[in-house]
Amino acid sequence: MxxxxxxxxxxxxxxxxxxxxxxxxxxxxxxxxxxxxxxxxxxxxxxxxxxxxxxxxxxxxxxxxxxGRLATAKIDDKEFESGGSIIHPKNHYMVKFAEELGLKHRKSLPSQFALYNGQEFVFTESSSSLLTLAKLLWRYGWDCVRLNKLIGQTLTHFENIYTLQDGGNAYSSVEELLYAMGGTRFVNMTQKSVTEGLKEEGFSARFINELAMAAMRENYGQTVDIPFFVGAVSLAGAQEGLWAVEGGNxxxxxxxxxxxxxxxxxxxxxxxxxxxxxxxxxxxxxxxxxxxxxxxxxxxxxxxxxxxxxxxxxxxxxxxxxxxxxxxxxxxxGKFHRTVANFVQGKLNAEYFGILDPKSAPTGIMTVNADILFNSIGKHNPVTIPKDYSPVGPESEDAVWKVFSQRPLTDSEIGQLFTVVKKTQVVDWLAYPRYTCPxxxxxxxxxxxxxxxxxxxxxxxxxxxxxxxxxxxxxxxxxxxxxxxxxxxxxxxxxxxx
The missing domain is CATH 3.50.50.60 (FAD/NAD(P)-binding domain)
Known part of the structure; x- marks a missing residue:
């Protein structure tokens, strides 16, 4: 031979x-x-x-x-995330990429969020995690426990894809891929709204119209009418351990x-x-x-x-x-949804939100209905954080805020939200799909x-x-x-x- x-x-x-x-x-x-x-x-x-x-x-x-849509905006000599800002600790590929590429996790800094209905805050996070939990239970009952269970179940099914892809398996359509992940459960979640899905899971109208609505408006600029699957991905951002890459995602x-x-x-x-x-x-x-x-x-x-x-x-x-x-x-x-990130360096108008002491203003304000001028306002830290970095408070004129809205805000509208405006920058783009249901x-x-x-x-x-x-x-x-x-x-x- x-x-x-x-x-x-x-x-x-x-x-x-x-x-x-x-x-x-x-x-x-x-x-x-x-x-x-x-x-x-x-x-x-x-x-x-x-x-x-x-x-x-x-x-x-x-x-x-x-x-692409992972990008930064520059204010003075510092860069701030204008695109995707957070990564879940169970995002296997993003975690693996960071490890293999030698990328560090950005230093986590304290923050405080609140839910705003256009007239008042319906919920404000406390500096004490135990007090925050008590306030959540008081307002939303056992829905917070249901949420952790829902996200846990979703992530357990979601993680199937990693083993399947490690085995060389591929999927010809999005439906086939979702079916491989979570069977008919995931496919069906794309055919019902967040409202419908959460009601079936036993969540209250208050939870859906406040916490869930706020998450959809901040993450996708849309409401609880979007499909339940993308809504579950959005709600996973409520969990602890979220991170970002030093130097920008x-x-x-x-x-x-x-x-x-x-x-x-x-x-x-x-x-x-x-x-x-x-x-x-x-x-x-x-x-x-x-x-x-x-x-x-x-x-x-x-x-x-x-x-x-x-x-x-x-x-x-x-x-x-x-x-x-x-x-x-x-x-x-389908079409993509217009999203505007209005970056403002300046001092938040605490009085506009009914806050007497500007130092006590929340660093993240999420909105609970679609009639409000903005989707969310968040105080941001730069993508590169030196060891000796000391974040400025919400009362500082040097704080940098990102205001998400459906369109660029006018100078007068910015003037309502901030008493001092030192610099502004607008990132106006088609950031993600305009979701419809089914x-x-x-x-x-x-x-x-x-x-x-x-x-x-x-x-x-x-x-x-x-x-x-x-x-x-x-x-x-x-x-x-x-x-x-x-x-x-x-x-x-x-x-x-x-």
């Missing part, structure tokens, strides 16, 4: 049976494109590199900054991109075309990039074996078109070799969800390339019509 035949047989023994029988291609891809450098695109690139190895070339297209995608050794192209993709003229199909990307010599906009084109779309394709966000595909793309449903759950697969991360946001828009979506499309790519069909949507026998 010749050495070549011996080598082949040894390889066949070691190769998974699925790959041996069904492999579509006899080698690894040479070129992969990732469109978008937010947390979804960055995590996709990270896992693509792990799966396909060092020889494949990964180009990442990003016309703006790495990090944007450092996670920045470091993931470096670790993945991508070729970062500062271009904007305008068209994705399927080219069948060669030995095997490829995708041609047409993109615009600025010539560094004369600032002229150049249109260029490049071919890829696999393409990952990691930017929302929804109206108002993306202008990417797709051509020469054998079947039309699945419809991209929700819609789209596909990750646009075509063999063409995958879409951002549909996962229609289940819930969060850093961890995007990281899960990023790993899922990397696994879909790998399983498709190697013919591992048994690793896609394993174990599902029935589907829910959505």
């Amino acid at each position: 010749g050495w070549n035949l011996r080598f082949f047989l040894l390889g066949a023994i070691l190769m998974p049976v699925e790959a041996l029988v069904e492999a579509k291609f006899d080698n690894f891809p040479t070129d992969i494109a990732v469109i978008g450098a937010g947390i979804g695109g960055a995590s996709s690139a990270y896992y693509l590199r792990k799966l396909f190895g060092s020889d494949v070339s990964i180009d990442m297209y990003e016309p703006h900054s790495v990090g 944007k450092r996670v995608p920045e470091e993931l991109v470096k670790t993945a050794k991508v070729n970062l192209i500062p271009g904007e993709v305008s068209k994705v075309m399927l080219d069948k003229s060669g030995d095997r199909p490829k995708f041609l990307l047409q993109y615009q990039v600025k010539d560094p010599n004369d600032n002229q906009i150049l249109t260029e084109q490049k071919g890829y074996d696999i393409v990952i779309v990691a930017t929302p394709l929804n109206e108002g966000i993306s202008n990417i078109t797709f051509a020469d595909l054998p079947t039309p793309l699945p419809e991209v449903k 929700g819609h759950l789209g596909t990750f697969v646009l075509h063999d070799g063409l995958y879409y991360v951002n549909n996962i946001e229609w289940a819930a828009s969060a850093m961890e969800m995007s990281a899960i979506g990023g790993r899922n499309v990397a696994l879909l790519s790998y399983n498709w390339w190697h013919g591992l069909d048994g690793k896609v949507d394993p174990g599902r026998t029935t589907k829910t019509e959505l």
Whole structure:
């Protein structure tokens, strides 16, 4: 027996049976494109590199900054989170990324929140955790215990995805992924509102209309009419142990991109075309990039074996078109919700909120109805906190506040909320989906070799969800390339019509 035949047989023994029988291609891809450098695109690139190895070339297209909606705003010489601000301690991927990339947890500083109904505070946190618990029990009864139970159960099911993805499993749609996590429970949670879901769980109208409403307005700028699944993700932010990355949460995608050794192209993709003229199909990307010599906009084109779309394709966000595909793309449903972060350096108008002593003003004010001028007001600390850093109080003119609202606030409106305004900055963007109920759950697969991360946001828009979506499309790519069909949507026998 010749050495070549011996080598082949040894390889066949070691190769998974699925790959041996069904492999579509006899080698690894040479070129992969990732469109978008937010947390979804960055995590996709990270896992693509792990799966396909060092020889494949990964180009990442990003016309703006790495990090996408994980960004900061600068006031004086300090930066403050303008995008995703908190990470749950059970967000496995975000925790793992920080550990692997050597990123530190930001120092936690004391804060005090209150719920405001437009006329008065209906609840104010105390500096004593025991007193706060007593006040919560007095106003909301055992709903606080129910909340911990609900979040605990949700997280227990949620954590199933990590084991499944570690095993190489991938899911063709958001529905399939949610079903793998929590069975019909998670899928059904996308089809009922927060109000409906919490009522079924035994929560009181007061809890729903105050605590739950405040969480939805602060985290998603919307109300308890949004789907229950995204509402549960939002309510998980009420638990202890939340953290953020020293230097800003944007450092996670920045470091993931470096670790993945991508070729970062500062271009904007305008068209994705399927080219069948060669030995095997490829995708041609047409993109615009600025010539560094004369600032002229150049249109260029490049071919890829696999393409990952990691930017929302929804109206108002993306202008990417797709051509020469054998079947039309699945419809991209829904619009994104406008969110405005008004940064104000100045002194809070305590009198506006009926507070006599400005020093006793809460550092976080959440609102409980949709008629109020703002969604929330929070005093923020910089993303980089020196060891000798001493936070200023709510009465200080140097305090920096982030005011979330549905639109930019006028100078007179800012003047109502603050007695002293030293500096302002407005971040106005389409930050997350405009959720409707029942929700819609789209596909990750646009075509063999063409995958879409951002549909996962229609289940819930969060850093961890995007990281899960990023790993899922990397696994879909790998399983498709190697013919591992048994690793896609394993174990599902029935589907829910959505």
